[in-house]
Amino acid sequence: MSHGGGCLCGALRYALSGAPDRAGFCCCADCRKAxxxxxxxxxxxxxxxxxxxxxxxTYGSPSASGRIALRNSCPVCGSLVFGGDQPNSTNFTIYAGSLDDPSLSQPSLAIFNRDRPAWVGLPPGVARFETIPTG
Ligand SMILES: [Zn+2]
Known part of the structure; x- marks a missing residue:
């Protein structure tokens, strides 16, 4: 199974193979601002x-872990598309709204629930973590 996505204008694209390791929501203040x-x-x-x-x-900002979190957007249209260091990361965070078919994301967890605004609801059955799950 292969599926794709990208930015609003189509200049920045990606192709994914198979199912994600994890799918969820990040409610941290940095994601909200970004x-x-x-x-x-x-x-x-x-x-x-x-x-x-x-x-x-690419824009970097300090993450909760103290490392610099890199967010990648399209320089043409400004859409945020993925997180990670393109030359170096072993894992990438694909922003689910950039999928061509968003139904391919089946979120199971929400992280940084402590920062979630009251006006953001979560679907039933989504596990909530106040920060990041441990273990
Ligand atoms: Zn674009």
Whole structure:
């Protein structure tokens, strides 16, 4: 199974193979600010099952773990598309709203629930973690 997605204008694209390792919502304040929305829907994919094409504009900010989190958007239309360091990361975070067919994301968890605005609801059955699940 292979599926694709990308930015609003189509300059930055990706192809994914198989199911994600994890799918969920990140409700952290950084994702809220970066998107101008209440959360980011995300899919975790190992490097060997993602192929990117097109230009990226990369922005780094300190994450909760103290590392620099890199977010990649399209330099043409500004859409946020994925998180990770294109040359170096072993895993990428695909932002689920960029899927061509968003029904392919079946979120099972919500992280940083402590930062979730009251006006963002979560579907039933989604496991909630106040920060990041441990273990
Ligand atoms: Zn674009």
């Amino acid at each position: 998107t101008g929305s209440g959360y980011i829907g995300f899919l975790s994919y190992p490097r060997e099952r993602v192929r990117f094409s097109g230009p990226t504009l």
